[in-house]
Amino acid sequence: GESVGLHLPTLSVQEGDNSIINCAYSNSASDYFIWYKQESGKGPQFIIDIRSNMDKRQGQRVTVLLNKTVKHLSLQIAATQPGDSAVYFCAEQTGANNLFFGTGTRLTVIP
Amino acid sequence: EPEVTQTPSHQVTQMGQEVILRCVPISNHLYFYWYRQILGQKVEFLVSFYNNEISEKSEIFDDQFSVERPDGSNFTLKIRSTKLEDSAMYFCASQMGAGTYEQYFGPGTRLTVT
Numbered sequence: 001g002e003s004v005g006l007h008l009p010t011l012s013v014q015e016g017d018n019s020i021i022n023c024a025y026s027n028s029a030s031d032y033f034i035w036y037k038q039e040s041g042k043g044p045q046f047i048i049d050i051r052s053n054m055d056k057r058q059g060q061r062v063t064v065l066l067n068k069t070v071k072h073l074s075l076q077i078a079a080t081q082p083g084d085s086a087v088y089f090c091a092e093q094t095g096a097n098n099l100f101f102g103t104g105t106r107l108t109v110i111p
Numbered sequence: 112e113p114e115v116t117q118t119p120s121h122q123v124t125q126m127g128q129e130v131i132l133r134c135v136p137i138s139n140h141l142y143f144y145w146y147r148q149i150l151g152q153k154v155e156f157l158v159s160f161y162n163n164e165i166s167e168k169s170e171i172f173d174d175q176f177s178v179e180r181p182d183g184s185n186f187t188l189k190i191r192s193t194k195l196e197d198s199a200m201y202f203c204a205s206q207m208g209a210g211t212y213e214q215y216f217g218p219g220t221r222l223t224v225t
Contacts, residue, residue, distance in 0.1 A: 034212075043204075098144065
């Protein structure tokens with residue numbers, strides 16, 4: 001089956017700094033990628049998505065970069081705030097609508 | 112803002128018992144999903160549901176599992192005879208329809224099998 005994984009399980013950043021969370025995927029046929037944020041005790045919350053025909057997409061304080069050559073996805077959070085502390089998952093979708101999630105990176109923002 | 116709701120928030124059951132987890136998807140959404148997350152692990156796809164039938168299911172979704180949309184609002188996941196390894200958070204998600212890809216997740220039901 002598809003395999004989506006993360007390079008780092010934890011990431012600590014100072015408040016105000018930029019955060020970069022990385023993700024590797026193995027299925028080159030995936031055509032849609034999403035970043036989700038999961039706070040303790042809650043369900044995954046959509047952050048930003050990107051189609052495979054794009055290499056960059058920007059949202060409010062977040063940017064997703066897609067490098068299909070090396071099957072790598074990253075999430076950049078600008079000016080990280082304490083409220084950004086959570087587990088971040090990348091997920092991929094191939095044809096069918098179901099999502100395949102990575103194992104998650106825990107982001108801790110140090111005030 | 113519309114949201115997916117799930118009940119109960121926590122369900123404790125004994126091994127071998129049947130459980131039904133309930134979800135109310137966002138009202139104008141057409142695609143529905145169940146995922147599970149074992150503590151400390153990644154979210155895993157279980158099943159997708161569209162037009163009153165299962166679209167796709169994973170290897171996890173064996174004969175002990177079933178889904179139903181009994182009326183116009185509820186979407187349920189039934190586990191017929193629970194096992195210890197069924198203990199996990201179960202998330203329901205819904206998606207508006209073809210051409211939109213964002214899935215909205217509910218807060219989850221924590222299932223504990225003893």
